[in-house]
Amino acid sequence: MDDIINQLIKDNINIYEFLQVDPSSITNDIKKSYYKLSLKYHPDKKTGSIEQFNLLRTSYEILSNEEYKRKYDDLIKIKLQNQTNFNNLSETTRKFQTDILNQNKKKRSSPQNLELLREDGLNKRRKLEKSKNEKQTLSIYDLSVDFIIFFENKKQYLVKLKVKIKPKVEIDHIIITEIMSIFGEIKQVRFDSKDDDDRYEYFIIEFKNKSSMDSALNYDYSSGKKWDGTNVRKLASLLRRCNIVSSSTSYTNNSFVNSVLENYVKSVSDKISTK
Incomplete structure (x- = not known):
């Protein structure tokens, strides 16, 4: 159930709004709303939807269980706090970038600073070219077995x-x-x-x-x-x-990624078995 609660939070699904109840609603109110919406979303109804009906069942199960409801409420609080922190960080970053741009504008007016910037750019370019020349190409089969990642199914x-x-x-x-x-x-x-x-x-x-x-x-x-x-x-x-x-x-929740990993793991296994 913890995985389901985390997924609901990740997908921005507010089960209070979906069940049409308030966070302070009592169990009887939650149950009444659940049965009312069940008639609407049941797959046998014309207005039914298997996805909505399953979401309704899961929402009811969470809000009718004190432990699940507490975990869900705690995660919502954490997410809201993280969003606030992210917004504050974004604002601080924006101000920092503005200060840097203003300082660079002042420096650009000095011929001496322009010469230093050119020299710094040339040094960085030389280091980059040197690292490219020294880089060697390795395949997964060149690594020792200790470095090969095995995925747990x-x-x-x-x-x-x-x-x-x-x-x-x-x-x-x-x-x-x-x-x-x-x-x-x-x-x-x-x-x-x-x-x-x-x-x-x-x-x-x-x-x-x-x-x-x-x-x-x-x-x-x-x-x-x-x-x-x-x-x-x-x-x-x-x-x-x-x-x-x-x-x-x-391996993951993504079928395409799973197929790529499946082929990769199989190729590594075949390579090892032939050694």
């Missing part, structure tokens, strides 16, 4: 959960998180588009590790005994099956 453990739709029973990502956390720690849950069968809905679940994902995949969902004694026992009986989506690897 970020694995995603994703499953798709099938859930029976029951009239007057609303299942959202918060409830699914509570139910499926019995298998292990979850990074995030998002609603997936429905198939042709209107009897079921689907959720994409990202677990933090492979063992948790395997536990969820190997469980027989015809039995809800695993949730006996919990407050989600009845809701867990609506689960039908869990299938793997992917167990992918990535």
Whole structure:
């Protein structure tokens, strides 16, 4: 959840404005606004949007949780403070540049200073040409193994959960998180588009590790005994099956950069294996 909060701050998304509530709003007001906007953004509605609906769910989850809400508020304060510091720095820099320009104008009126500037320019040019002549071209394969950077893969453990739709029973990502956390720690849950069968809905679940994902995949969902004694026992009986989506690897959040790095790492690995 910390990663999601940081991303919201980075993208300048104000979840208070999106949820149409004030920072001082109580939990009931936040919940009312959430359900009202759910009717607007639900993917099954004409005005619906899967992106907006997922953002709405995430915003509600943050503001309805005291710990998440505190972290979000703290990050907003830090960002505002950083922006203020940046503006002050920009103003100080502008004044400094103005002072330097004024001093240079005065110096330009002196023939002696002009001669010194020419001499200084020639010296810098000689040093630059000398450094270019001395520069040697090295490839990655000329470096020792100690200097080769190996990237740590970020694995995603994703499953798709099938859930029976029951009239007057609303299942959202918060409830699914509570139910499926019995298998292990979850990074995030998002609603997936429905198939042709209107009897079921689907959720994409990202677990933090492979063992948790395997536990969820190997469980027989015809039995809800695993949730006996919990407050989600009845809701867990609506689960039908869990299938793997992917167990992918990535280096960054940019697919183009990932492809470049993938080719680079492969070429380095092939080169090392042939030595």
